[in-house]
Amino acid sequence: MTPAERILGKALAASPMKSADWSSVQAGLRDRAFFSATVDDARRLAVMREAVAKVAAGELSESQARLAIREALARTGYAPPEGKEGGIQDLSSQRRLDLIIRTNVAEARGYVRYLEGTSAGALAAFPCQEFLRVERRKAERTTWRTRWERAGGKFFADRMIALKTDPVWTNLSAFHHPWPPFDFNSGMGLRDVGRREAIRYGVISADDPPPKPPKNPNFNENLAERLPEGKEREMDPFLRAAFGSQISIDGNNMARWNAGLLRQMHEGAGPAAAVLGKGRFNPAMLAKISDPAARERAAKNGLTITRDWMETHGTKHEAPKGTVNLPLSVGDYELIPSLWRSPDTATWQEKGAYGRLELTLETLDGNALVLGVNLANITPTTFYKTTARAPSPA
Secondary structure (H helix, E strand, O other): OOHHHHHHOOEEOOOOOOHHHHOOOOHHHHHOEEOOOOOOOHHHHHHHHHHHHHHHOOOOOHHHHHHHHHHHHHHOOOOOOOOOOOOOOOOOOHHHHHHHHHHHHHHHHHHHHHHHHOOHHHHHHOOEEEEEEOOOOOOOOOOHHHHHHHOOOOEEOOEEEEEOOOOHHHHHOOOOOOOOOOOOOOOEEEEEEOHHHHHHHOOOOOOOOOOOOOOOOOOOOOOEEEOOOOOHHHHHHHHHHHHHHHEEEOOOOEEEEHHHHHHHHHOOOOOOEEEEOOOOOOHHHHOOOOOHHHHHHHHHOOEEEEHHHHHHHOOOOOOOOOOOOEOOOHHHHHOHHHHHHOOOEEEEEOOOOOOEEEEEEEOOOOOEEEEEEEOOOOEEEEEEEEOOOOOOOO
8 A cells, every 4th residue: 555545545524523523533433534623525625635645646746735725725715714814724824734734644654654664574673663853843842751651651771662563652642543643743753673772772682572463454444443332322423413424333333434435335345335324414405305205204314325326327327418427536426425415406306206306516626416316215316427517505
């Protein structure tokens, strides 16, 4: 896996939650999500994810990535909160964009290095690593030594060294994973420590065998995380309220990102079906469905997407005659949870027993995604992209 693949493999997770609120989300789910605090539009996140991945791949500079994101924000009519212009809460500011770009690129590169550095061969030659400053800061934090001790770390010749498999690394991290970055803009990093050096400092003894490679983090394996035992009733409504149709929780208390599931299904993998947003449809759009029975079904039932439909639909988008039918990308399919949760428009048509719902969502390139839904079984009838701009939200 490359750093760019790591970034592109993350599920879009739009939410108005602040950074402190995101800390309440399980580490496994956070690790599999591409998000930024207070960004509740998946279309903006999609542009950010693409730009960040290109920086990680060396295809864009940081300044080019900032420009691409700013242009996308402008197309959505973004304006920073009053009085917050140029600050960290301004999505278009250099300070905020640098944080988004650098943190995500550093995390992806740290993850890839972690996989390489914890293989059996790497652990035999370099069983330990040192925590040290790798970038200077104008106002360097002086609390890292204290944080190291509180995380369970020990000092060897006044240096912060531990086995690569020691839990100190996860305990130390603000993101709860054992690879850098360990906090926002920290300037702290790692240096490999060879076996002889580790023995010389007394971190390990000459008789100690090499550490066993840790279990692979299984990034994006079904994009799932089990809810903490005993807290299922508390976490279930919290996650549903925060993410709506972007997340699903099954009978085994496994939570999954639906955007990631749809990406997997588009690639011919993942589950046979996914149910999006059961009981989490946009109330403002429900009011546009004139038939009471159809409105109730749309409100209570989730949208079922099957892999069979996606495979068939990949070659036949079923756009109405005379409609300009543009090619769909995997990113367009990833927006279906947002389209179901909060479309720009929703209209009901009297067809069949319960009718059909047509939803539209403007894309950042001025086109529109259109999703038709059969309300008898809450499944898609059409999904296509057209040049016609969707009407403004009511």
